[in-house]
Amino acid sequence: MKFLAEGKGELHGWMHPDEARKWMRENKSRALINKLTTMKEAVQHYTRDGDYFAMGGFGHIRLSMEGIYEMIRQKRRNLIMAGKTSVHDVDILIGGGAVDRIDCAYAHGHELRGLSPSGRRAAQSGKVKIVAELSNAAFQWRFKAASMGLPWFPARIMMGTDTFEYSSSKIVEDPWTGQPITLLPACYPDFAFIHVHRCDKYGNCQIDGTTIEDVELSRAAKRLIVTTERIIDHEEIIDHPDRTVIPHFIVDAVVESRFGSHPGNMPDLYYSDEQHMSEWLSLSRTDEGVQEYMDKYVYGVKNHEEYIELIGGIEKMVYLSKLEHLEVPLDAPWARRGK
């Protein structure tokens, strides 16, 4: 196989497949073990300063926000984030001082809400470093390589662009076609959080709706913390084995986290909280505002129940459930500003 080109981005998360096999063999229990724990303990035991990590879901969809708040409370520092469509997750983590480097497919944007004032300021000032660029499919397939115990995965993307030049990928001559093809390095995050609709105490998980990158990410992560809206009986899992998307033997910890994706969307349960997003987007225009937000919503509460009370309690969650089910119209204060 003829080597053709190499991106100049920093390579993070890669391991030799034999090293990865050893990790999986020695650290992942195949037995049915009760893995229920608290968010506090999960963050203490499974996340470390300087780790390379990924969040499941889609930046503001099916997100483990409670895990993010707890990492900030425990003052995690110098984390490198897999910016795989990172939206509100990376924004809050930068604001909270936890992330200082991003392996970047998508960050500093809030999709329809516009650019993120806080994340963008951090990237432009150099407070946060972009260690490499890549595309969304590149991330997906880096996790896929890892999930299959392969050193890399081939794809017909990024070729001919600066996205490749700044990536950690390589281009080789494909021995079958004789044409150039991109080899994406496997990506094994040190840890990942994945928020699910329901799971049993062993970590067998069901997700409603799109799985996004989580089937592959769950197998790629060296340490996997599952957070769940609801704990269900093991019998419910084995009665519907076709619904299991993450099995217990790759899960390290299970934390019950009701409304854990707020202010993000949790498909079929609650839509994103645009009043809250607006408050963040306004406050995060200044560093003082970011601090005010953190003091109020992260440091000012003891746990997620207190946080949910603060954002409007069960009444707010009922409204977001109606919004999710198209029973009330969307009101997005950030959209009114532009008019």
Place this chain on the structure above:
Amino acid sequence: MGEEGQIMEYNTTELLACIASRELENGTSIFVGTGLPIIATMLAQRLHAPDLLIVFEAGGIGPKIPTIPISVGDSRTFYKAVMAASMDYAMGIAQAGLVDYGFLGAAQIDKYGNLNTTVIGDHDRPKVRLPGSGGANDVGSLCTRTITLMRHDKLRFVEKLDYLTTPGYLTGPGAREKAGLPAETGPYRVITQLGVMGFHEETKEMMLLNVHPGVTVDDVVENTSFKLIIPENVSTTSPPTSEELQLLREEIDPSGIVIGK
């Protein structure tokens, strides 16, 4: 709201949404990104293309989008869908040739339709840091034809991009194939507030096709930093119809989240 058949007032965003929606054919598949592309797709789905197969990168495939999604991954993107899949699935079918069109946006574009959504200024010390590729590089690499929706001015239609995020025709004819990208793929249309552009069949350079009502060819040339091919005949697009506008305002984006901007 105007009377039936009467020409109504419209803003630039509404115009872009209408023009873009008309490019979409029934029975084809399209990869859709955040914002204006979704609005245009929803409009097409409600008018001439009910069987438009919409693909979202997070895995929503074949939805009937009920109201504007805030994210290309939120629950609206697989409402009444034929499949709630994964990014692996969505990107995989694009790479396998099953996605006909891809919708893109950009901060900068050059004459070969290459796009920048990563940085303005130097990569390591950016003047403005933008979100990056997201799924754009994948859409631009893998979909058969791409349609770019963006604002038209000299700072955006540039001779040289600050950063090439997503491939258009790269350096010209044959460059995509030489780089290893799938054959018979590339930019198809660029739709702006001034007009509609295509690409010259042989040189792969951007070419003006239509101007919007009230816009002259000179307006387009003056707002483009590179040399745009101007054919002899440049027709004028038809303005948004009252039916299109009513759908946009009353059903698709009643809160004016996108079209109110």
